Amino acid sequence: MFEYHGWITVRETAVDDDDDSRLWQVVDELRLRIAQTASPYLLDLRWMNGEPFIHLGGHSNHRSSPDPVGLFEDVAKVAPGSYGLLHIRDYEDPVHGNEVRVLRLARGTVTRHTESLLSPCIPTLEDPFAD
Numbered sequence: 186m187f188e189y190h191g192w193i194t195v196r197e198t199a200v201d202d203d204d205d206s207r208l209w210q211v212v213d214e215l216r217l218r219i220a221q222t223a224s225p226y227l228l229d230l231r232w233m234n235g236e237p238f239i240h241l242g243g244h245s246n247h248r249s250s251p252d253p254v255g256l257f258e259d260v261a262k263v264a265p266g267s268y269g270l271l272h273i274r275d276y277e278d279p280v281h282g283n284e285v286r287v288l289r290l291a292r293g294t295v296t297r298h299t300e301s302l303l304s305p306c307i308p309t310l311e312d313p314f315a316d
Contacts, residue, residue: 187248191271191288193257195230195237198266199292211264212237218259224251239269248275257288257295265293272300283307 195215197208216230219239226243228251239260241253253271260267271288275281285303289296307313 186244186246186274186276188244188274189253189271190242191240191253191257191269193239193260193267193269193290195239195260195264196266196268197264200266208237214263215239215260218256222251222256226251228256241271248277254288254295257290261290261293261295268292272303274306285310 195208195212197211212230212232215237219228219230222228224243226245227241228243229240231238231240239256241251241256243251243253253273257269257271260269267290269290271290273286273288274284275286278286281299283305285300285306287298287300289298303309
C-alpha cells in the first residue's frame with residue numbers, strides 16, 4: 186500500500202512580496218500540471234484568503250501515478266518560496282517500509298525525514314502480525 190497526505194503553500198519567493206502577475210502565472214502552470222494528472226485521489230489547488238494552496242492525499246495498492254513526490258519537486262522548481270509537508274507510508278519501500286516519511290518543501294528544496302510521531306509503524310500504529 187502507498188498512502189500519502191500533504192499540503193503546499195504556493196509562493197513565488199520566500200520574501201512574501203510576490204509579484205501578483207508572476208504568481209498567477211506560476212499558479213496557472215501548476216493548475217495545468219494538476220489537471221493533466223489522472224487521479225481518483227485528492228489533488229486540489231485553490232486560492233484561500235488571497236493565497237494559493239495545494240492539498241493532496243491518496244491511498245493506492247502500489248506507488249504509481251499520481252506522483253506526489255514529483256509534484257513537490259516541481260513546485261520547488263517553479264515556486265521556490267513555497268513550503269509544505271508530505272507524509273508518505275510506502276509498505277513496499279525496502280528501507281523505510283515500517284516508517285512514515287515526511288518530505289519537507291522549503292526554499293526550493295525537498296528533503297526527506299522520518300516522522301518520529303508515527304514511526305515505527307509497527308508497533309506505533311499497528312500491532313505486529315501474528316505468526
